[in-house]
Amino acid sequence: MKQHWMKAFLLTAALLSTPSVAKADLVTDWNTIAISTVAGDHVPIRQSRDMAMVHAAMFDAMNGIRAEYTPAMVSVHGKGYASREAAGAQAAHDVLVALFPAQQAALDANLAATLLQIPADPAHGKQPTAEGIAVGQAAAASVLALRAHDHAFDVVPFAAPPATPGNYQFTPGCTAANMSVPGFGNVTPFTLADPDAFPLPDRPALDDPEWQASLIETRDYGSANSTVRTATQTEIALFYIEGSMTGVNRLARTLIAQERVQPQRHAAAEQLLAHARLFAALTIAQADTYIRTWRSKYRNLFWRPYTAIRATFPVFSTWTPLRQTPCHPEFFAAHGTVTPAGITALQNYFGDAVNVDATSTSLAGVTRHYNSLEQIIQAVNGARIWAGFHYRSTLVRSNVLGRTVANWVNDNLMQPLDHYDDEGEDNGSGN
16 A cells, blocks of 8 residues: 555655745644643643544544545545535544643634634535534544543553562652553554554563663763763753654654645645645554553563663662653653654655754754654664663664554555545635
């Protein structure tokens, strides 16, 4: 199926070679709104689930009008003259309001602002905006129903393993009460129903030479007072403290803004739907990867460098990482899985070659320039070592999971149809 998908994006690759003024569209606008809204979820990794639901509903609503792809999550169908913009905005709005009812006033205002940009329906005859709104409402309701009992809100207490070498032990600031959602690995996946369908290897043995070399690397480069870590490596470590969900979504918006805007109505409609597909693929891949990462973390319960280095090297009994260790076990590395999941989704759309400046909320005012998306994955791998959080051996294995999930999404969900439904397309209505 990749060949069909690539066909759709050969045009996009050509467009990227022609610089243009940065321009947001309905999909990127609602991605920004969603990122801001889901920050209200007090469980940070559950925000990935929220984002996947928003963008799946958006895509399925928009694609339900003159369908060009198979669904992301649910099948809805609207009249061919319906407004895709109205459908997408309404779907995103309704999912967000259901998840964050306290934000309804702001979200209602966002929706009203979007709908003002869409031509008003005539007094008589076809009603493109109203029909689009109805499709968006249906898509959102179906996605919400599908995820209503997915165990995302289950409370699972943390049972600490015996304090033996290799087992996770609390690091400063962490207790059984504030461990990061031990039950999140039980959330219903967005992709294959089998939670172990993708590679989840066991944690390394303590006599594994690769892990031992990785331990020494983190000991030397991840220490708060490291004498070998460079200033650039320290900057990268701090730059990627920000979570990968917000960072990769922002990068996607930046890359889309570089695309040449299509002046022809049909091409513009296809480009907008392609953007909806991209964000659905990105967020579904990241959400599913988070679920499987947490399954690995709390199954393997592997010790963090803070504990391992102090226990293994008596002369380093006071070793401290560059930044305080997050409160969850080490194997897999979340940034090491979820960043590749998102970046792979971007590579499946843009290819690997880019010309982009990335920014970070954890190191304001700093930009990092990239000519390759793969460079970002490698930078994140280094960052987690230089921050003192992870081992290279873990990151290498973590990358495999994220890439695998993202490629599965790309190859199995939202597949191009050989003959899409163009009913009503020639009526001159908005898209």
